[in-house]
Amino acid sequence: MVGLGTKVIVAAIAATREVHSWSSVARRHPAMIRSFAPLSAGAGAGAGDDDDDDDELRRQLPSMGLNELQTQFRLAISREDMDAAMMYRDELAERVSSGAYRASDAADEDAHSKRRRLSWGGLGTAPWLIERLQALDYPLPTTIQINAFEAVNAILLNDDDGGGLTSSRGIAGNAGDDTLEERLRSQLPQNMGVVISGSTGSGKTLAYLVPTLSTLSQTLFTRQRIRIKDEEDVDDLMGDLIDRVMVQTSPSVRGQGYDQVVGGRRGGVASATAALSSLGKSGTDIKSPVALIVVPTRELGVQIALLLFELVGGNTKKTALERSGRKNMFRYKGPKGVKIGCVLDEQMSMEGLKLQTDIAITTPKYLSKLIDENDVDPSKLRVVIFDEADLGLEQTSDENLKLLFDNNEAKRRMFSRLSFLVGASVTASLGNLAVKAEILPEGKSFIATATRFAPIAKEDEQQSVADAKLPSPEDSMATLKDLRLCLDPGLRHERVLVSDNSGLLCLARMLRKELREYEIANATLAANADSRGDSDVDDLMKQLAVLREDTKDLEEDFGIDSVFDSAKTNSINALQRPRVVVFFPDEDEARDAIFLLRDALWGEHRLGVLLPKTGENPLTIMEAFKYGDISVLLATPNSIRGLDFPALTHVYTLFLPANDPREYLHLAGRVGRIGQQGSVRGQGGRVTTILDRKEASQFDRLAEFLGFDFNDVAPLQAEVTNESNVEDMRRYLEDTITLLGTADASRDEPIINYSDELDESEVTEEEDDEEGDTTL
Numbered sequence: 001m002v003g004l005g006t007k008v009i010v011a012a013i014a015a016t017r018e019v020h021s022w023s024s025v026a027r028r029h030p031a032m033i034r035s036f037a038p039l040s041a042g043a044g045a046g047a048g049d050d051d052d053d054d055d056e057l058r059r060q061l062p063s064m065g066l067n068e069l070q071t072q073f074r075l076a077i078s079r080e081d082m083d084a085a086m087m088y089r090d091e092l093a094e095r096v097s098s099g100a101y102r103a104s105d106a107a108d109e110d111a112h113s114k115r116r117r118l119s120w121g122g123l124g125t126a127p128w129l130i131e132r133l134q135a136l137d138y139p140l141p142t143t144i145q146i147n148a149f150e151a152v153n154a155i156l157l158n159d160d161d162g163g164g165l166t167s168s169r170g171i172a173g174n175a176g177d178d179t180l181e182e183r184l185r186s187q188l189p190q191n192m193g194v195v196i197s198g199s200t201g202s203g204k205t206l207a208y209l210v211p212t213l214s215t216l217s218q219t220l221f222t223r224q225r226i227r228i229k230d231e232e233d234v235d236d237l238m239g240d241l242i243d244r245v246m247v248q249t250s251p252s253v254r255g256q257g258y259d260q261v262v263g264g265r266r267g268g269v270a271s272a273t274a275a276l277s278s279l280g281k282s283g284t285d286i287k288s289p290v291a292l293i294v295v296p297t298r299e300l301g302v303q304i305a306l307l308l309f310e311l312v313g314g315n316t317k318k319t320a321l322e323r324s325g326r327k328n329m330f331r332y333k334g335p336k337g338v339k340i341g342c343v344l345d346e347q348m349s350m351e352g353l354k355l356q357t358d359i360a361i362t363t364p365k366y367l368s369k370l371i372d373e374n375d376v377d378p379s380k381l382r383v384v385i386f387d388e389a390d391l392g393l394e395q396t397s398d399e400n401l402k403l404l405f406d407n408n409e410a411k412r413r414m415f416s417r418l419s420f421l422v423g424a425s426v427t428a429s430l431g432n433l434a435v436k437a438e439i440l441p442e443g444k445s446f447i448a449t450a451t452r453f454a455p456i457a458k459e460d461e462q463q464s465v466a467d468a469k470l471p472s473p474e475d476s477m478a479t480l481k482d483l484r485l486c487l488d489p490g491l492r493h494e495r496v497l498v499s500d501n502s503g504l505l506c507l508a509r510m511l512r513k514e515l516r517e518y519e520i521a522n523a524t525l526a527a528n529a530d531s532r533g534d535s536d537v538d539d540l541m542k543q544l545a546v547l548r549e550d551t552k553d554l555e556e557d558f559g560i561d562s563v564f565d566s567a568k569t570n571s572i573n574a575l576q577r578p579r580v581v582v583f584f585p586d587e588d589e590a591r592d593a594i595f596l597l598r599d600a601l602w603g604e605h606r607l608g609v610l611l612p613k614t615g616e617n618p619l620t621i622m623e624a625f626k627y628g629d630i631s632v633l634l635a636t637p638n639s640i641r642g643l644d645f646p647a648l649t650h651v652y653t654l655f656l657p658a659n660d661p662r663e664y665l666h667l668a669g670r671v672g673r674i675g676q677q678g679s680v681r682g683q684g685g686r687v688t689t690i691l692d693r694k695e696a697s698q699f700d701r702l703a704e705f706l707g708f709d710f711n712d713v714a715p716l717q718a719e720v721t722n723e724s725n726v727e728d729m730r731r732y733l734e735d736t737i738t739l740l741g742t743a744d745a746s747r748d749e750p751i752i753n754y755s756d757e758l759d760e761s762e763v764t765e766e767e768d769d770e771e772g773d774t775t776l
């Protein structure tokens with residue numbers, strides 16, 4: 001165990017993306033290095049075992065999707081496994097940003113500026129937000145977050161000298177110490193657009209929220225300062241989570257506002273005048289929101305509101321313990337009293353947006369009402385985001401889009417407007433938007449994916465770019481035709497063909513087997529731990545304490561304390577109980593299955609339903625599932641777009657999503673997400689489709705269209721044998737009687753519409769085959 005400390009520090013440095021090399025740390029901390037022996041092979045394992053593990057991992061790496069790689073990288077850091085962390089890092093470095101846009105003089109870009117772009121700070125994130133992200137355990141940006149931020153930076157560094165984006169001065173690293181907002185201030189008012197296109201679960205939400213908050217940072221401080229005059233007694237009230245978001249406030253502004261306004265920059269004092277940026281030319285008008293997020297469903301809106309709420313200092317944790325430490329609101333240095341307003345259902349719509357909302361979240365359905373009633377003034381919006389943009393834009397009328405985006409003489413905006421169109425299934429159809437010139441203006445728009453970012457070619461250049469069969473790693477331009485349906489290649493797809501409506505029975509057996517396997521594995525793990533004793537853990541904790549003391553200055557230099565914290569809190573070796581979502585074609589079928597499945601699972605899995613019209617409020621169910629009170633969730637695909645369930649291990653579907661292949665992509669995309677530990681290493685998240693035999697060919701077609709491989713898995717046979725006891729027999733008979741033939745036999749075979757718009761050239765597994773030289 002002596003080598004563990006060394007592992008910790010090296011892994012921590014890996015996390016800071018080689019800000020300093022290992023040898024330079026050794027030079028600076030000779031005493032510390034001496035106090036730890038070289039890396040050991042780990043408890044109870046010989047060096048040979050380690051080598052085998054490494055070889056096995058090396059073999060698996062190429063088959064892993066980007067999401068899984070990033071999850072495993074973070075896990076390796078937190079379990080102090082330096083060797084694995086380095087391997088994941090190198091593999092990521094090969095894949096990320098390989099085709100990144102390079103400004104014309106970027107050849108001179110030095111190694112230092114290349115590295116800068118790989119941390120929140122180097123990208124230009126507002127300093128208070130960097131601290132907050134670390135406190136919330138997002139210490140490093142994911143690849144799509146890097147590229148989205150880079151895209152915004154590249155637009156802001158555009159000279160606008162007629163030479164277009166390719167003549168810009170460089171990427172973030174060349175921009176000196178300017179904050180994003182300062183760069184914006186130095187520009188004339190302009191429209192800018194970024195399309196963020198990446199697989200489900202790749203971190204697209206923060207990919208737009210972080211640049212948005214960084215861009216609006218000083219504006220939010222200014223609004224806070226003005227608000228202090230008519231102080232509102234708002235606080236970080238505990239109580240019902242959802243209610244709190246609707247009450248829409250981050251911590252109280254009382255007594256802290258002015259300090260926050262003038263202390264807006266790390267290492268310096270931003271002047272009060274500076275706070276009135278061109279982007280933040282809100283004057284004294286703090287009535288209208290400055291940012292608007294449009295989402296297709298209420299549930300997604302709430303999820304985003306909760307994340308935003310945390311980013312601006314709010315707490316969504318239930319117990320005082322969870323709320324303590326770095327997440328504590330008193331350690332939060334960002335703008336206080338930021339108001340997030342949601343209008344996501346009839347009730348909220350009747351109440352309208354609360355006065356002085358800063359950031360509004362709504363669905364297309366309530367957009368025109370918000371604008372008509374002056375709750376949202378489009379001319380005051382500096383940032384507009386469409387999350388799940390393909391669906392959101394389909395649901396928004398041209399008229400409303402025009403209201404939102406038109407920048408005509410009468411109401412010309414005095415400040416820059418940044419628009420984000422985000423999703424795993426945004427496609428070239430964006431080109432048909434009536435307001436494309438405002439959302440994605442020529443020469444000021446980028447596409448950002450998990451592996452690259454590039455300016456969108458101007459209309460007259462599009463054909464030649466397309467003819468050149470781009471993208472390739474060297475690309476400097478992109479077109480909307482490059483947009484793909486992004487299915488994460490790390491997912492493991494399975495098909496189970498059943499007959500005679502035995503789908504539910506098959507599902508119950510698979511769920512029970514999964515639970516049994518988990519229990520056996522867990523018992524084995526516990527037995528092994530017992531035989532070893534827990535001295536390993538004690539040792540680790542002692543060494544971490546010593547190491548932490550020794551490396552205080554490193555922490556300050558590199559901001560690595562989050563790595564230590566997660567090392568302490570993450571019990572990586574604990575096995576995770578299976579947690580699954582089961583998809584049904586519609587609410588009726590899901591409702592019919594509730595009681596049957598509940599009985600069939602013998603009370604061993606707790607069941608919940610996320611159905612708009614059935615049972616408890618979907619928001620309450622979502623919360624219960626997130627906190628692990630429920631382990632099987634029944635849902636329909638239309639309610640699930642964009643929802644993020646931590647620790648999900650498996651998705652089942654009892655039908656083929658009819659009409660639209662995008663539905664399968666989103667349904668499958670609930671697993672294999674960054675941060676989910678449920679996937680088996682090298683095999684990604686698991687998606688099992690249980691289908692009637694006669695639908696087999698439909699599935700073949702879908703797999704071909706979306707470009708994924710799958711395994712056929714035989715349905716499980718009865719779990720009873722001659723040796724089974726009477727109780728098992730009884731259960732078997734009960735199952736067979738109750739679960740057989742319950743599905744709707746009259747259900748039509750699905751007819752999937754592979755429309756022209758979604759032709760096969762638009763489908764891709766994440767562009768993870770590109771090469772590059774970026775160090776992560």
Ligand SMILES: Nc1ncnc2c1ncn2[C@@H]1O[C@H](COP(=O)(O)OP(=O)(O)OP(=O)(O)O)[C@@H](O)[C@H]1O
Nearest residue numbers: 138140141142200201202203204205424642644674
């Ligand atoms: N920088 C980060 N570090 C660690 N985890 C992250 C980071 N960014 C995002 N995540 C985690 O990754 C998961 C997926 O993020 P998110 O929900 O934003 O994905 P998405 O790309 O929007 O997916 P979808 O297309 O399904 O909406 C979340 O659980 C989130 O907490």
